[in-house]
Amino acid sequence: MSRFHDPCEEWSRDRIEAEQLVALKRQLAYVGEYSAYYRNAGLGDVHSFDELPELPFTTKQDYVTAPNDFVAAPRTDLRRVHFSSGTTSSPAPVYWTGPDLDRWADLYARAAYSHGVRLGDVYQCLFGFAWFVGGLGATAGYQRLGCLCVPGGSSDSVRQLETMLRMGTTAVGGTPSFLLHLAEVAEREGFDLRGRGPRIVMTGGEPGAAVPGIRRKLEEAWGARAYDGYGSIEFQPIAWECEAQAGGHLAEDFAYAEVIDPETRRPVPDGTPGVLVLTHLDKQATPLVRWWTGDVVVRDSTPCACGRTMARLPGGVRGRADDMLVVRGVNLFPSAVEDVLRRTDGVTGEFRIVVDESLVDSATGFLTGIKLELEGDDALASVVAARIRAELTVRATVVPCAPGSLPRSTHKSARLVRRL
Numbered sequence: 001m002s003r004f005h006d007p008c009e010e011w012s013r014d015r016i017e018a019e020q021l022v023a024l025k026r027q028l029a030y031v032g033e034y035s036a037y038y039r040n041a042g043l044g045d046v047h048s049f050d051e052l053p054e055l056p057f058t059t060k061q062d063y064v065t066a067p068n069d070f071v072a073a074p075r076t077d078l079r080r081v082h083f084s085s086g087t088t089s090s091p092a093p094v095y096w097t098g099p100d101l102d103r104w105a106d107l108y109a110r111a112a113y114s115h116g117v118r119l120g121d122v123y124q125c126l127f128g129f130a131w132f133v134g135g136l137g138a139t140a141g142y143q144r145l146g147c148l149c150v151p152g153g154s155s156d157s158v159r160q161l162e163t164m165l166r167m168g169t170t171a172v173g174g175t176p177s178f179l180l181h182l183a184e185v186a187e188r189e190g191f192d193l194r195g196r197g198p199r200i201v202m203t204g205g206e207p208g209a210a211v212p213g214i215r216r217k218l219e220e221a222w223g224a225r226a227y228d229g230y231g232s233i234e235f236q237p238i239a240w241e242c243e244a245q246a247g248g249h250l251a252e253d254f255a256y257a258e259v260i261d262p263e264t265r266r267p268v269p270d271g272t273p274g275v276l277v278l279t280h281l282d283k284q285a286t287p288l289v290r291w292w293t294g295d296v297v298v299r300d301s302t303p304c305a306c307g308r309t310m311a312r313l314p315g316g317v318r319g320r321a322d323d324m325l326v327v328r329g330v331n332l333f334p335s336a337v338e339d340v341l342r343r344t345d346g347v348t349g350e351f352r353i354v355v356d357e358s359l360v361d362s363a364t365g366f367l368t369g370i371k372l373e374l375e376g377d378d379a380l381a382s383v384v385a386a387r388i389r390a391e392l393t394v395r396a397t398v399v400p401c402a403p404g405s406l407p408r409s410t411h412k413s414a415r416l417v418r419r420l
């Protein structure tokens with residue numbers, strides 16, 4: 001009997017890789033036969049992981065252009081569809097078969113178990129249910145562990161808080177934006193969550209508990225332990241933190257992960273930042289090979305203090321390869337700015353990073369600094385500017401804005417605005 005949800009969580013590194021290779025060969029044979037997209041791409045056999053980088057990447061653009069070409073299971077085997085929301089394209093369907101849904105629920109149960117959720121817990125799901133992949137996915141996993149589930153969704157803040165106290169909710173999951181918003185409402189409306197509210201908070205959908213400043217803020221506001229979960233619609237879920245809070249454990253039995261240098265497009269060693277590229281090892285409906293997530297991560301394959309052996313992503317998603325700003329040669333992600341803000345006393349409102357012509361050096365075309373719009377007064381603006389300069393070594397012009405004047409988001413926050 002394993003002390004973890006799934007015995008594979010403590011396989012040796014050799015065993016993980018051996019099982020992955022068997023699964024990879026089986027999966028590539030499957031997609032080569034049943035997925036029109038990969039059949040047309042002419043995927044060859046792969047005999048070792050060293051040969052995988054020879055196969056082409058699959059991008060979001062490839063997917064949304066012809067989503068039905070990726071369907072590898074018969075129509076009558078499909079049980080669920082969610083829609084991938086592209087910013088520049090119409091939503092593309094992503095499918096699950098019955099066994100795919102079962103696998104998803106089991107991985108989510110594994111995640112919840114690693115946060116300390118057990119039979120008898122009450123889970124209030126604060127991810128959206130309508131059109132969003134998070135709500136149903138998370139709920140299925142917690143049900144599997146034996147939790148009483150409250151499908152709350154991501155609105156009706158006061159009702160959510162009342163329900164938490166009435167039902168004795170012990171675990172919640174949601175986007176960090178909504179969870180922080182809810183904590184603000186609790187404070188304002190006089191709900192004292194500390195000691196009476198959930199003991200476990202799981203974030204997903206955007207960089208959350210893996211960012212130290214956000215974790216601290218969530219844990220203080222909720223009086224709970226906060227854990228990061230990471231997934232995308234194409235891969236549900238990908239990685240989640242355990243009680244050691246030392247980086248999300250990758251689901252290495254479900255997906256094979258490569259970390260790729262965005263410039264050279266070759267794999268980088270552990271410890272070096274790169275783009276996470278994933279290949280399904282066990283997906284029937286819309287399997288993907290070398291999926292370019294666009295998310296920048298750092299991998300650590302050494303065993304975790306918790307005893308689990310699946311590789312981790314310390315610090316979670318460091319940023320989007322597309323969002324990365326280069327300011328006078330310094331790589332800067334919006335999440336790093338957010339982290340500084342979350343750790344600065346007095347920052348309570350919204351912010352956004354604006355990139356416009358005034359910041360571009362006309363001689364070199366490089367950015368000379370960043371501009372930050374921040375809810376607060378002049379004094380707070382100078383504190384934040386100094387702190388960003390000290391910690392991130394970039395010049396920041398901080399524009400104070402009236403409280404409540406910047407756009408709120410309870411879902412994926414859009415905090416980088418480009419006006420170039």
Ligand SMILES: [Zn+2]
Nearest residue numbers: 242244304306
């Ligand atoms: Zn661990």
